[in-house]
Amino acid sequence: EEVLDGDFHIEEVVDWPGINIKLGQVSGLALDPEYNLVIFHRGDHVWDENSFDSRFVYQQRGLGPIEQNTILVIDPSNAAVLHSTGKNLFYLPHGLSIDKDGYYWVTDVALHQVFKLGAHDKAPLLTLGMALQPGNDKNHFCQPTDVAVDPITGTIYVSDGYCNSRIVQFSPNGMFIMQWGEETSSGTPKSGQFLIPHSLALIPDFAQLCVADRENGRIQCFRLETGEFTKEIKHKSFGRELFAVSYVPGGLLFAVNGKSYPGDVEPVQGFVMNFSTGEIIDTFVPVRKNFEMPHDIVASEDKTVYVGDAHARTVWKFVSSEKMEHRSV
Numbered sequence: 603e604e605v606l607d608g609d610f611h612i613e614e615v616v617d618w619p620g621i622n623i624k625l626g627q628v629s630g631l632a633l634d635p636e637y638n639l640v641i642f643h644r645g646d647h648v649w650d651e652n653s654f655d656s657r658f659v660y661q662q663r664g665l666g667p668i669e670q671n672t673i674l675v676i677d678p679s680n681a682a683v684l685h686s687t688g689k690n691l692f693y694l695p696h697g698l699s700i701d702k703d704g705y706y707w708v709t710d711v712a713l714h715q716v717f718k719l720g721a722h723d724k725a726p727l728l729t730l731g732m733a734l735q736p737g738n739d740k741n742h743f744c745q746p747t748d749v750a751v752d753p754i755t756g757t758i759y760v761s762d763g764y765c766n767s768r769i770v771q772f773s774p775n776g777m778f779i780m781q782w783g784e785e786t787s788s789g790t791p792k793s794g795q796f797l798i799p800h801s802l803a804l805i806p807d808f809a810q811l812c813v814a815d816r817e818n819g820r821i822q823c824f825r826l827e828t829g830e831f832t833k834e835i836k837h838k839s840f841g842r843e844l845f846a847v848s849y850v851p852g853g854l855l856f857a858v859n860g861k862s863y864p865g866d867v868e869p870v871q872g873f874v875m876n877f878s879t880g881e882i883i884d885t886f887v888p889v890r891k892n893f894e895m896p897h898d899i900v901a902s903e904d905k906t907v908y909v910g911d912a913h914a915r916t917v918w919k920f921v922s923s924e925k926m927e928h929r930s931v
């Protein structure tokens with residue numbers, strides 16, 4: 603297929619007005635069944651060094667939940683806000699994914715919870731974790747980062763989290779099934795060890811789940827059924843941190859890395875990889891503004907890619923250049 607060889611290039615759609623949408627810290631992006639872009643952002647709340655104590659207990663409850671709508675549904679072509687929801691529910695939004703039935707699955711690192719929401723509902727349909735109580739067992743998370751739902755079985759996978767190092771598997775109705783993963787010990791990180799499992803990409807074609815193992819600067823993939831390690835994808839150009847992954851049926855894996863530390867040579871950028879070989883096919887950066895903390899990435903089958911930035915508080919749209927050429931003709 604032509605996209606898996608060298609002539610594949612991703613470029614920003616520089617006339618897409620979405621970068622002007624007024625947003626808080628953008629934490630999660632997803633596409634709904636109509637290919638609308640859905641943005642999960644923090645409104646007027648921010649995650650900074652005062653947000654948690656040393657035991658990961660959220661310190662800013664007094665602020666109350668975010669009063670703005672934290673979930674925006676955006677028209678992919680003209681970036682119009684089609685629908686917004688999610689006010690007075692969350693304290694620190696993090697991950698967002700949308701299942702094949704169009705339900706939203708979100709995580710909140712302050713509440714240490716995972717929620718299933720209908721696109722037009724106010725109250726969650728399912729809640730996992732105990733509000734504001736960090737923990738590490740069958741019904742407590744610690745700053746859970748993302749959710750992925752198997753389109754075939756409905757099985758729920760949660761990446762948990764900043765202060766745990768595991769992937770937790772639940773049945774479609776939220777019963778704990780099993781977990782895998784452990785803290786990274788000193789020395790070279792081993793397979794199945796994590797240092798902030800930060801983002802999930804479910805790979806239906808290969809029955810695998812890939813995890814952005816953020817502070818280990820790598821992607822690890824596992825068998826959906828068993829949690830058995832299948833492969834690691836790691837490149838020097840990732841630098842120290844790999845923040846997010848997104849898979850497109852047909853074999854492409856997209857990712858964004860973390861901002862460079864002073865003295866690092868690897869720039870902050872997006873990556874397009876061949877899932878099967880792990881090879882990098884292309885890298886990309888925005889033309890307008892700069893990546894500051896690209897926090898999530900989502901891609902669709904037609905190679906449209908969105909990146910959301912928690913520090914730049916913006917979302918960019920990218921497309922593959924051959925598509926761009928048709929557009930320019």
Ligand SMILES: O=C(N[C@@H](O)C(=O)O)c1ccccc1
Binds near residue numbers: 629650696897912
């Ligand atoms: O990583 C951090 N935040 C991001 O992931 C995010 O989700 O905003 C963070 C780390 C230390 C202090 C405050 C924030």
